Amino acid sequence: MADPASTIAVHTLVDALRSNCERPFSDAHAMPPGVYTSAEFLSLEERAIFAREWQCVGRASALQAPGDYLTAQIGAQPIVVLRDEQMQLKAMSNVCLHRMSVLLEGRGNVRRIVCPYHAWNYSLDGALKGAPLMERQAGFCKESYMLPAVRCEEWQGWIYVTLDDNAPPVQQQLAELSELIGAYGMADYIETFYEEHVWDTNWKILAENFMESYHLPMLHRATVGPHSKLEEMECPPGYPAFNYHWITKEASLPIGNAHPDNTRLTGHWRKTTALLAIYPTHLVTLTPGYFWYLALQPRGVGHVHIRFGGGLAPEFISDPEANAHMTTLKKLLDEVNAEDKRGVQAVFRGVHAPLAKPGHLSHLERPNYDFARYLAAKVAQH
Template sequence: MSEAKMNPMHELSDNVAVPFEQARAMPPSVYTSTEFLEQELDKVFRQDWLCAGRSSSLPNPGDYTTMEIAGEPIMVLRDRDGSLRAQSNVCRHRMSTLLEGRGTVKSIVCPYHAWTYNLDGSLRGAPAMMHNTAFCKSEISLPTIRCEDWKGWIMVALNPDATPVGEGLAEVDALIGHYGMENYVESFCETHRWNTNWKVLAENFMESYHLPVCHAGTIGGTVDLEKMTCPEGRPAFNYHWILKDNTMPLTLAHPNNTHLVGDDRNKTYLLSIYPALLITLTPGYFWYLSLQPDGPDHVNILFGGGLAPEFRDDPEAATHFKALKTLLDEVNDEDRGCTEKVYRGLCAKSAEPGLLSHLERPNFDFARYLNAKIQGEG
């Protein structure tokens, strides 16, 4: 094998330089290489918009959540005037992280020396600093990070020059804006860590070719491979849709839903917002994954979901939610088993990428997106 072929960046470029009709899965080195991961962190995760969850999960001033992007600790909170704000989660004194997990605070207090910040990041107080003549409280504040509320999603970007979310994802709104995704109500949000590469999980979401087998115990029987549509992806996302039958009422539009008509009443969209927000949107419910790599071999997952307004307002809402959560937990367990097996296989010396089905068109589009980013073309 040539030196160029040994380089995962070159291997990926070769991989996407063919027509889709001849496409193969991405080479193993793209998943297992620490060198490639560093390129992803620098040219993908530090550049594009990432999701911190649903904005409805932070309804009140002081409500917060935390995340980490490419090693950078970040907090997102609702400030005093009701706006979403993202800022560094690192104290400006001795650099301890400040907040953990999710919760509600009246102010931000460092757990190390009690330096205290207002919700807008300005320094409120710092004990025993009166003898340092260079100290000026008014000059110290937590660095601000870009944050936008896009259709109910909290989107955060380290890159100050990233294209505004609404502009970059205008085609998503044109595609599924009539579903009213911003009005769906989150019912749960959890964090998980799986022993697989983040791209394996992303690709698993992007294709429904695996549903009849991997999900034979849950949703596999509700889909027909012959009725799946996988259009060519767009620069900022890919998508496909499935027409569901009536065996699972939650996947269909509620009788009180009057704005969805025709096939849209039983059409499920699977949206992959690059690089790492994965959304399943049905007329009755939604669920999502927001991914962060944790080394080549692990992925940290924000996993949430909820109901369309009509199901949330239904007298049987509690029953609907219980049924949804039970289903999603079972589907998640099936996906974990499949994706962890794929990563183990990728690490084998005998691993070799196979040819893609027409139902894996989104995977090829994702590979092209990654290649463009890594090569500095996107």
């Protein structure tokens, strides 16, 4: 039974968030501290957002052969996404139908999904194929067991999953974004690295950090800060399912601009980087030559699980210099991530302070304002 005091507190938080979001952007403030620190508010997010929204779990190009799989979690639900025998993407519950052990971990390739506990095993379509010694039980019928399917769709080369049977298709929700970035041909970019991390911060603090470039000159003063011209950045109003901002610049690495063989992009688009925040937790830096991304999953209020990956546009995949450039870029991204980690963990410590108070947003934090409005709209429905 819910604690009445907690219920009142979370309603007060939701009201404060909504009130803040009703201000015009010119008078907008950062979100209230409790939005980041309240376990009850996270529970509300899990019901209103994570149990309902589409979430990115990686690149389709990471699953190249029948039996290739990756694992993820939506709230408390472990899932597996794999290529079936027909090379179709399929997502299903990653929990055995016997004594409910998690089945697969990490990424890999299997011909059968074998439970590590009692060796019940399933085909790539989720049907139970083997259950040792169970024929002795008269009530057991192998054919009645099938791992529950999870909705899975591909958009621009990304794999999205949701537990909500009624969620509108990803293509529909991101139709405006498809138009905005269509010329990049992101679906054909190839992932060349992938890692997973856990940081000591709230998922929203990390998401907001990605969305704005206002922090670049200071937090990243040892890396990309000196090259970041804030006056060249455009932060247009966002859309219901995403926000974005642009920067047009001559890249320090050749892979930051369009390859000479790239005929998709013309004019200023050949050196324009798009920073995309696809709600709730998919964050993409898309350049004409490479991309990198974060896909976030809350692990309680104070920890966030991060899928971190990146790769190259198709023209650079076959370029003999591309590997050297990607190695240089990855080293830079690791340094930038280390700076971001220090920054977002410091913010998480700060939002717990009794005297913490959110201030006005800058014009470069328009995406944060739009993100807050998205959150407010979702949690207010519950």
